[in-house]
Amino acid sequence: MAERKQKGRIIFHIDMNCFYASVEQAHDPTLKGKAIAIAGNPKERRGILVTCSYEARAKGVYTTMAVWEAKRKCPELILLPPNFERYRIASKAIFDILRTYTELVEPVSIDEGYIDVTELVKGREAIELAETIQKRILNELDLPSSIGIAPNKFLAKTASDMKKPMGITVLRKRELPNILWSLPVIEMHGVGESTAKKLNELKINTIGDLAQASEAFLKSNLGKNGARLKDRANGIDNREVDPNSIYDTKSVGNSTTLPIDLVEWDEVRKTIDGLCERVAKRLSAKNLAGHTVSIQIRDADWHNSSRSKTFSNAIYKKSDILEIALDLTKKHWHGEPVRLLGVTVSNVIDRKETAEQLSIFNYEQHAKEEPIIQVVEQLQKKFGKEIISKGMKEKKKPNYESQTSFSKDFLEDHKD
CATH class of the missing domain: 1.10.150.20 (5' to 3' exonuclease, C-terminal subdomain)
Structure with missing residues (x-):
């Protein structure tokens, strides 16, 4: 009898079409059939298009295009500010629909996710189920989507990109x-x-x-x-659809597109200082610490560069993050005009799991703490390990500071 794990999987990748723009058109039907775009502040240079409708794309407008250029190509373009709360509500509604079919649903961003339907369908039934899901999302939420069907996540993701909008594509390894x-x-x-x-x-x-x-x-x-x-x-991808991946935080970062190019070190340093402060606050809010600090620099010609440094001891304090970020920037920035700066702490772990390694620089401090540690161990042995622990164990703060970026914040809506 063949083992169950050898059974071929059937994975769907659901990808919403022009999501932000589609949500706005569903919210205000008078916008349907019109060239619309979601953008930042058009009065500042950071005013770039987050997304745009297919009607706008037909006029040569595309995501990340500067607002001024988009208006030049398409004078009738309707610009709308982002309404993140509206998008989060729509996203949650989409995934709620998917979970009526199976618990094996893995959101990967606000407008896309995987579902494993192996136990639900076989053969052409997969296409029929995909059509049903696509129609439900359109009829109930007025939102278009594309669905890729394949034996693994990579092929399903590839397939969903092959036909937009409202496409359903099957992709097999042999193809x-x-x-x-x-x-x-x-x-x-x-x-x-x-x-x-x-x-x-x-x-x-x-x-x-x-x-x-x-x-x-x-x-x-x-x-x-x-x-x-x-x-x-070669179409090989053994990753499973993991509903619990929404609980994994791999990094905490912050970046900013600057109103004007920065060429002076003092201005660059001041911007990095602010970024490190926000990253440190978010790490604190999530009770996290990380082993790797990275910087991102985008120059005036849109050339991107990033550098990182990894340490054995996880860090979370602003002063530590700032020291490393400034050191990386000094070594790798050569004075070219800076358009964007970013700081990220990655390889993060729960702060209570951190364990400082002994070194010639801190062994004396540990020696001083030894008598205290012995007392703590005696108390733990008598009353249990939870009676006392090193440091303070705070609850994670469910506020703005715990947010890393909007694309990740939506995951909070899917947690129990």
Whole structure:
């Protein structure tokens, strides 16, 4: 009898079409059929388009385009400020619909997620179920979506991108050579500009080149990520649909697009100081500490660079984060005009799990604490470990400071 785990999986990737714009059109039907865009403050340079409707895209407007340029291309473009609360309500309603079919639902962003329907359908029933889900979301919420159907998450994600809006696409591993392999590597989900550039330098230009490249060669040049990318190019992805992933916080960061280019160190330092303060507050609110500090710099020509430093001891204090962020910036910023700055603390863990490692710099302090530690251990042995612990165990603060970014905040709506 074949083992159950050998059964092929059926994974859906649900991707909402022009989500913010679609929510606005559902909220105000007079906007339907019109070129609309969601944007920041158009009076500042940070006024860029967060998303736009398909009617706007037909006029050459696209996401991340500057407001002034979008208006030049499409004078009739209707600009709307973002209404994040409205989008969160719509997102929760979408995932509530998905959970009426199965508990195996994994939100990955406010407008997309995976569901594992292996136990619900077989064969062509998968397409019928996808059609039912798509119609329900459209009829009940007035929101269009695309659905990818595949045996794993990577292929399902790839499939959902292949037909928009309102598409349903099935993608099988055996179809990859004909459908994907001739495309440039930048077209593959999970490959960004930086990785694509590295691959091109290695003479790997298409997804097919990547699929057929030597794993040893890829590992030697790209590390573990090289082997992972080769697997993806061959349609291999063993990740499960994990409903509990919403509880995983991997990083806490903050970035800002600047009203004017910064060229003076004092202004750069002041901006980084503010970013580190916000990151430290959010780490505190979530009771987290992290092992890695990263900085992001985008110059006036939109060139992005990032640098990071990892430590054995997890940190969370603003002073520690600031010291590292400033040191990284001094080493890697060469005076070019700065358009955007970001600071992130990653590889985070719950602060109560942190354990400072002894070193020649702190052993004396630990020696002083030794008598106290012995008393604590005696109390714990007699009354239980929860009777006393090192430091203060605070409840996580459910306020603004606990928010990392809107794209992650929506996950709070899915937690029990």
